Amino acid sequence: MxxxxxxxxxxxxxxxxxxxxxxxxxxxxxxxxxxxxxxxxxxxxxxxxxxxxxxxxxxxxxxxxxxxxxxxxxxxxxxxxxxxxxxxxxxxxxxxxxxxxxxxxxxxxxxxxxxxxxxxxxxxxxxxxxxxxxxLGPEPLEERFTAALLKQRLKNTTRAIKLALLDQTVVVGLGNIYVDEALFRARIHPETPTDQVSQAKLNQLVPAIKETLGEAVEMGGSTVRTYRNGQGRMGMFQQKLAVYGREGEPCVECGTPIKKIKLGGRGTHFCPNCQKRRKRRA
The missing domain is CATH 3.20.190.10 (MutM-like, N-terminal)
Structure with a gap:
């Protein structure tokens, strides 16, 4: 932040x-x-x-x-x-x-x-x-940031998808808040290894990243701690957060309580029903 x-x-x-x-x-x-x-x-x-x-x-x-x-x-x-x-x-x-x-x-x-x-x-x-x-990696709001490009940036890692997206050499600008929100929109469990994220899910993830960031930019960002812009004004996107900071609250989609875990030392929020961890196929 x-x-x-x-x-x-x-x-x-x-x-x-x-x-x-x-x-x-x-x-x-x-x-x-x-x-x-x-x-x-x-x-x-x-x-x-x-x-x-x-x-x-x-x-x-x-x-x-x-x-x-x-x-x-x-x-x-x-x-x-x-x-x-x-x-x-x-x-x-x-x-x-x-x-x-x-x-x-x-x-x-x-x-x-x-x-x-x-x-x-x-x-x-x-x-x-x-x-x-x-x-630094590519800018997520640029047209050239596509599912194909993200797949290429992830090909040398098997880390959890959340940790990979936090890596600024993979893609820039994403932090804890917006990774949690984008993964929720794409219905991807944050612990999913990158090599187990299907092409279909990558096709959902990239638009989810762009939409999440685009909406947040329009609303001046999120003020969840001390953030203010140069004129002292708060961001307002925190009012639209679906999972981040909502541990124990009902999911906006299914009503299941939002869960919080530690992943790479970072607090990670997700819906255990909407973002089910899929087992690798035999």
């Missing part, structure tokens, strides 16, 4: 707030979140005087396209950006780790309670050839 829909929402919000603004100063209070260049002073100097021309999303990463550099930001568990239009409105707290001040006096604060977020700066054009972006 945040996952693809939340990062997409943050991206669109930031485009409304900071596109076209020029960075006058960068103040870093927690240098450990700066990964490239490793010198946080150099990081700040490379951003000064740069104008934000575009903001993109790659998986769960935000990419801010500047004049000569690209700022790649990962929010991880609890990172968030908060925009202040005037210095008089600014309130720095203990969780503010980076402040970007623009030439018009407005500021963008990066806040992170758990300090797990990361920031990289690369010369424009190099970001896709360098870690962390170079290892």
């Amino acid at each position: 945040p996952e693809l829909p939340e990062v997409e929402t943050v991206k669109e919000t930031l485009k409304q707030l900071v596109l076209g603004k020029t960075i006058r100063d960068v103040v870093i209070f927690w240098p450990k979140l700066i990964k490239e260049p490793p010198d946080s002073h150099e990081f700040a100097e490379r951003l000064k005087g740069q104008t934000i021309h575009n903001i993109r999303r790659r998986g769960k990463f935000l990419c801010l396209d500047l004049d000569e550099e690209v700022l790649v930001s990962h929010l991880r568990m609890e990172g968030k950006y908060v925009y202040f239009n005037h210095r008089a409105d600014v309130t720095k707290d203990a969780h503010t780790h980076v402040i970007f001040t623009f030439t018009d006096g407005s500021e963008l604060h990066y806040k992170d309670v758990r300090k797990f977020g990361t920031m990289h700066v690369f010369p424009k054009g190099e970001e896709e050839r360098r870690l962390p972006l170079v290892q």
Whole structure:
């Protein structure tokens, strides 16, 4: 958390707030979140005087396209950006780790309670050839993400399908919430080994992933913990969650109590009736 829909929402919000603004100063209070260049002073100097021309999303990463550099930001568990239009409105707290001040006096604060977020700066054009972006899988909302492509991405693993979908080198942007929801829509048990997921089920799974993510993007993501967009607004997709966070509640389809298990250390929610584990054929 945040996952693809939340990062997409943050991206669109930031485009409304900071596109076209020029960075006058960068103040870093927690240098450990700066990964490239490793010198946080150099990081700040490379951003000064740069104008934000575009903001993109790659998986769960935000990419801010500047004049000569690209700022790649990962929010991880609890990172968030908060925009202040005037210095008089600014309130720095203990969780503010980076402040970007623009030439018009407005500021963008990066806040992170758990300090797990990361920031990289690369010369424009190099970001896709360098870690962390170079290892990412395909985007699930693009047309080229098909059942055939997913099958090819899964061919070298026999992990549980839930764990495979959480792997950002297989497909990007999916996290705990939306994997649980997509598997429910496709009627696939989360523990099913990938080599036991039939072509017919893959044909159901890919549209389920696209529909789940698309609906979540339209509703601004899911606020199940602390997520807010750059304007402090909550997502609303949590109102449509069918299984995630609903342990013991009746399934929206059949009324069977939703079950929660641990899978790869992650809380995993499913309907034991709608998502029956099928035995391998002899």
